[in-house]
Amino acid sequence: DVKVTQSSRYLVKRTGEKVFLECVQDMDHENMFWYRQDPGLGLRLIYFSYDVKMKEKGDIPEGYSVSREKKERFSLILESASTNQTSMYLCASSLGAGRNTIYFGEGSWLTVV
Amino acid sequence: SQQGEEDPQALSIQEGENATMNCSYKTSINNLQWYRQNSGRGLVHLILIRSNEREKHSGRLRVTLDTSKKSSSLLITASRAADTASYFCALGGSNYKLTFGKGTLLTVNP
Numbered sequence: 001d002v003k004v005t006q007s008s009r010y011l012v013k014r015t016g017e018k019v020f021l022e023c024v025q026d027m028d029h030e031n032m033f034w035y036r037q038d039p040g041l042g043l044r045l046i047y048f049s050y051d052v053k054m055k056e057k058g059d060i061p062e063g064y065s066v067s068r069e070k071k072e073r074f075s076l077i078l079e080s081a082s083t084n085q086t087s088m089y090l091c092a093s094s095l096g097a098g099r100n101t102i103y104f105g106e107g108s109w110l111t112v113v
Numbered sequence: 114s115q116q117g118e119e120d121p122q123a124l125s126i127q128e129g130e131n132a133t134m135n136c137s138y139k140t141s142i143n144n145l146q147w148y149r150q151n152s153g154r155g156l157v158h159l160i161l162i163r164s165n166e167r168e169k170h171s172g173r174l175r176v177t178l179d180t181s182k183k184s185s186s187l188l189i190t191a192s193r194a195a196d197t198a199s200y201f202c203a204l205g206g207s208n209y210k211l212t213f214g215k216g217t218l219l220t221v222n223p
Contacts, residue, residue, distance in 0.1 A: 004155075031209050042116070042215035043156075043201070050209050058210070090155055094211075102145065102203070102211050104155035 002084075003027070004105040006091050012076065012111045020079040021108050023091030032074035033092040033102065043090065049074055081112045117145070117185075117202040117214035125220040132189040134217040136202030137182075144205040145178055145185045149198045150216070156201065159187075196222045 007022035025032065033048040035058075044060030047066040055066050063085060067075045075095075078085055091105040117136045119126040126132050136145065144163045148156040162169045162178045162185065169176045189196055199216040206212075 017207075033211075035213075040215070043213040045210060045212070048209055056209075059114075088153075092156075094209075101158045101161060102148075102156075103158070106155045107153070109153075 004091055004093055004103050006089075006105040006108045008108050009106065010109045010111075012113060013078075013081050014113055015082060017078075017081050017112075019081045019110065019112075021076040021078075021089055021091070021110070023074045023076070023105055024072050025093040025103070026072065026098045027093065027095075027103070028071065029093035029095050029103075030071075031094045031096070032068065033094075034064075034074065034076045035090045035092065036060070036087045037090060037107075038087050046070075046076065046089075072105060078110075081110075083112050115207045117204050117213050119200070119202055119217045121217060122215070123218045123220070125222065126192060126223055128192060128194055128223050130192055130221075132192050132196070132221070134187045134200050134202075134219070136185045136187075136214060138202075138204055139183060142180075142204050143207050145176075145192045146203040146205060146211065147174075147176060147185075147187050148150055148213070150201065151198045159200075161205075189219075192219075194221050198223045204218060208214045 012022045034046045035043045049055045049068040065077045089108045092102045120135045146161045147159045150156045201216045
């Protein structure tokens with residue numbers, strides 16, 4: 001089975017802190033994604049990466065950056081956390097283009113106080 | 114980017130009944146996928162239907178796709194309390210992205 005592992009399930013950070021959310025997949029997938037999920041807004045794509053060191057902005061990239069130094073690892077970075085970034089963050093991976101199944105991690109609940 | 118729109122937003126049924134959820138969209142797609150999310154957890158893939166397919170089955174799930182009406186439906190037959198979850202449709206194009214709707218919250222009462 002494909003496994004996508006998010007390093008932290010629950011985090012509480014202070015406003016202005018730099019936050020790292022880590023994600024690892026074990027199926028040699030080319031594509032990796034970061035979504036955030038908020039009540040009433042559904043899932044919104046923050047960034048995705050289709051290869052090592054390659055990244056593209058999703059629908060809501062402001063306030064976020066990403067890093068993909070190795071194929072299996074995709075990190076989401078909040079340079080200076082703000083309270084409006086309190087959310088559930090979901091990492092995912094897929095084998096190929098949008099015609100393929102996406103596999104999700106269990107999510108990271110981030111609270112910024 | 115376009116987003117699928119699920120209908121209804123919430124659905125409450127009794128165990129043993131069938132549940133039907135719909136998804137409508139506006140532009141062309143390569144495929145449409147359905148995912149399930151238990152409360153507070155990640156999403157799990159249920160079924161993928163390609164744009165040249167009209168119907169697919171997987172266990173108690175049946176998905177239809179009508180590209181002329183730009184709509185899809187997910188039918189869960191003989192529902193169980195364990196089917197209680199949110200269900201999302203996701204639109205797949207030729208690029209890397211998969212765009213999700215806001216979901217239907219299904220509650221199956223025992």
